[in-house]
Amino acid sequence: MPISLTSSQAAPTPCGPLPSCTSGPATRELAIRARFLALPAHLPRLLQFDTFRPLLPRTPPPFLHRPFSPRVPIPNHTQERPGSSIPDGPAANEPRGGTTDPDRAPKSLAPSTRYQWRRVLLVQVVLGQETGSARVITLNRPRQLNGISDRVVYLLAQFLEKWEKDDSAKLVIFKGAGRAFSAGGDLKMFYEGKSDDSCLEVVYRMYWLCYHIHTYKKTTVALVNGLVMGGGAAMVAPLKFAVVTEKTIFATPEASVGLHTDCSFSYIHSRLPGYLGEYLVLTGARLNAKEMISAGLATHFVSSEKLEELEKCLLNLDSGDESAVRAVIEEFSTDVQPDEDSVLNKLSTINKCFSAETVEDIIKAFESEASIDGNQWVAPVLKGLRKSSPTALKITLRSIREGRKQSLPECLMKEFRLTMNILRSVVNGDVYEGIRALSIDKDNAPKWNPATLEEVKNEDIDRVFQPFSPEHELQVPNDDSNRWSGKYENTVYAKIPR
Numbered sequence: 001m002p003i004s005l006t007s008s009q010a011a012p013t014p015c016g017p018l019p020s021c022t023s024g025p026a027t028r029e030l031a032i033r034a035r036f037l038a039l040p041a042h043l044p045r046l047l048q049f050d051t052f053r054p055l056l057p058r059t060p061p062p063f064l065h066r067p068f069s070p071r072v073p074i075p076n077h078t079q080e081r082p083g084s085s086i087p088d089g090p091a092a093n094e095p096r097g098g099t100t101d102p103d104r105a106p107k108s109l110a111p112s113t114r115y116q117w118r119r120v121l122l123v124q125v126v127l128g129q130e131t132g133s134a135r136v137i138t139l140n141r142p143r144q145l146n147g148i149s150d151r152v153v154y155l156l157a158q159f160l161e162k163w164e165k166d167d168s169a170k171l172v173i174f175k176g177a178g179r180a181f182s183a184g185g186d187l188k189m190f191y192e193g194k195s196d197d198s199c200l201e202v203v204y205r206m207y208w209l210c211y212h213i214h215t216y217k218k219t220t221v222a223l224v225n226g227l228v229m230g231g232g233a234a235m236v237a238p239l240k241f242a243v244v245t246e247k248t249i250f251a252t253p254e255a256s257v258g259l260h261t262d263c264s265f266s267y268i269h270s271r272l273p274g275y276l277g278e279y280l281v282l283t284g285a286r287l288n289a290k291e292m293i294s295a296g297l298a299t300h301f302v303s304s305e306k307l308e309e310l311e312k313c314l315l316n317l318d319s320g321d322e323s324a325v326r327a328v329i330e331e332f333s334t335d336v337q338p339d340e341d342s343v344l345n346k347l348s349t350i351n352k353c354f355s356a357e358t359v360e361d362i363i364k365a366f367e368s369e370a371s372i373d374g375n376q377w378v379a380p381v382l383k384g385l386r387k388s389s390p391t392a393l394k395i396t397l398r399s400i401r402e403g404r405k406q407s408l409p410e411c412l413m414k415e416f417r418l419t420m421n422i423l424r425s426v427v428n429g430d431v432y433e434g435i436r437a438l439s440i441d442k443d444n445a446p447k448w449n450p451a452t453l454e455e456v457k458n459e460d461i462d463r464v465f466q467p468f469s470p471e472h473e474l475q476v477p478n479d480d481s482n483r484w485s486g487k488y489e490n491t492v493y494a495k496i497p498r
Contacts, residue, residue: 091489126155127177131315133170135163139232142178147186150202156235157209161484164217170320172216173311174235175223179494181248182232187257191435192425197496199423206231207416207474210264212484214238214408219320221329223311224248225304230373236384239295240322241329244289245304250297253284257438258389258430258446260396266403267411272296274347275354281396282354282362283385285343290336291374294344300333341377349375357391360453389446390429390453394461395422409476416474419463428460 008065129136137159139146163169176182185206193199213220213235220239228236229251236242236250252265261269261281268471269277279285292298302310310332317328338344353365363385370378385393395418403411422431428449437446450456467473475486488494 020200028328034128044409063382085479114480124155125149125152125381126159128155128159130169132318133168133320134173134315134317135169135171136173136311136315137174139176140183141176142176142180144186145180146176146178146182146204146232147187148191148206149186150199150205153202153209157205157212160209160216165211169218171219171221171314171317171325171335173221173223173314173367174239175311176226176232177215178226180227180232181222181224182235183227184227184232185231187439188434191432191440194423194425194429194432197424200420200493201488203416203419203423204474204491204493206263206417207412208476208486208488210234210238211409211412211476214264215483219322219325220324221308221314224298225307230254231263233297234265237268238264241300241325242292242298243291243300243302243307243310243333244298245302245307246289247304248289248292248298249284249286250292250338251284252281255282255388255396256284256384257390257434258392258432258448259422259434260392260399260415261418262415264412264415266399266415267406267408268297270400270403274351276344276350277345277400278354278362278397279343279350281400282388282393283381284388285384290338291342291344293336294338300329301336302329302332303334306332337481343377346377349378359390359397362397363420363453387446389448390450390456390459391428391430391433392422392434393446393453394456395464398461398488404446412476413474417466417468418464420468426464 007286021090096168098152119273123140125139125141127136127138127140129138135198136310137156139152141147141152143151149170163172189202190199215241219241221241221243222236224236225245226247227249228254233250233252252261252263252269259300265281269281272280273279276295280287287295287297289298289301293301310329312333314325317324319325336389349369353369354362356362363382366378368383369375370382399414399418402414406414421427425432430446430448433446433448475491477483477485
């Protein structure tokens with residue numbers, strides 16, 4: 001319907017009337033000004049009327065002429081863009097009046113109320129540095145504790161493939177920006193993609209990447225200064241050298257959010273001393289740097305104050321020879337042993353309890369140990385164990401027990417099936433309830449379904465372990481000649497409409 005305003009309806013403005021012409025330079029100017037404001041395309045015609053004049057500055061604000069300063073709707077500040085991410089945090093997350101979603105804003109609100117000017121810095125989520133024969137990968141999402149997103153996985157694979165095929169690249173170093181190496185998978189990403197299977201791509205890419213990290217042809221070093229969990233630890237434990245500091249904390253707490261031990265850890269943890277692996281995945285217990293080295297999850301301890309100097313020496317080494325790299329690291333490293341109260345000094349109790357056949361039997365055995373003098377450490381661990389998803393606990397225990405007899409490709413293919421089935425709620429939606437309680441509502445009170453171990457049906461557990469048809473399985477390369485085949489783009493998953 002054509003819009004017409006009488007002179008009595010037009011609001012006077014201090015800037016003077018707008019041109020009334022419908023073509024020529026004035027109209028083009030209006031179109032340009034409207035584009036700067038990111039308003040709908042039909043508004044340039046409407047903006048000829050004085051009523052709309054207050055919505056437009058005479059010229060765009062000065063900072064629009066500077067790089068990396070787009071005008072964006074409020075919710076876009078947490079979205080990643082191709083080749084970049086928009087960091088979030090307190091300054092970006094707190095809305096400055098009005099709704100945080102312009103698409104759901106009341107229609108009575110003017111665009112100037114629903115949209116705000118904000119400078120946004122676009123940041124690459126993974127940095128790749130080439131120095132001589134050394135290559136450095138930096139996970140660069142510090143405000144998200146370097147959580148692994150779809151873009152992170154994609155760029156990691158791109159860098160690793162490029163450098164493995166580059167004869168001049170001899171040493172690859174992994175590190176994280178900020179106070180964490182990586183807190184693992186981006187849980188909010190999974191939660192937001194639950195309705196349209198949009199996370200299938202990142203799941204496939206991550207497991208395919210895990211295989212290549214385990215079997216990488218160049219010498220690899222992880223410099224781990226801070227938190228490392230879940231999928232982030234998959235870039236640490238398999239590497240030839242994993243350097244940890246007094247600030248390093250390790251955990252695989254997936255069962256506590258309704259998931260399972262993933263990203264190759266049914267293979268890694270099933271090969272730890274005794275039944276330590278079962279203990280770590282079922283309880284989500286944390287290990288410090290000394291314990292990681294003692295358990296075989298890291299190779300060297302270096303003070304955080306010396307880590308930057310160690311990196312410089314590795315960059316100047318100009319060699320990928322393992323003995324040469326080890327010699328450089330050992331110049332900075334210190335021999336350490338677990339503390340007296342470390343869980344690794346309680347392996348006899350752990351082996352006694354966590355060797356039981358079922359989760360129910362493990363909990364009963366652990367409860368009996370809690371009453372023994374000197375076992376005060378058991379009670380808080382037992383409390384955390386009981387808070388985890390009953391379904392996830394049973395899936396996790398079966399996965400790690402099978403992992404003891406499986407090869408790396410078999411473990412990855414099994415974990416891929418489990419993750420796909422869990423995220424698609426084949427049995428229940430515990431994973432989304434766990435993420436909601438931890439990261440969305442943050443009430444730490446998940447309501448599991450079923451709520452008890454006794455209610456979990458064995459046939460439901462069997463269902464998530466069922467093999468897929470060959471074309472839907474993870475395509476793990478079977479020899480070096482096709483080592484980088486099986487990419488997501490060439491699978492049936494890439495053809496699924498969304």
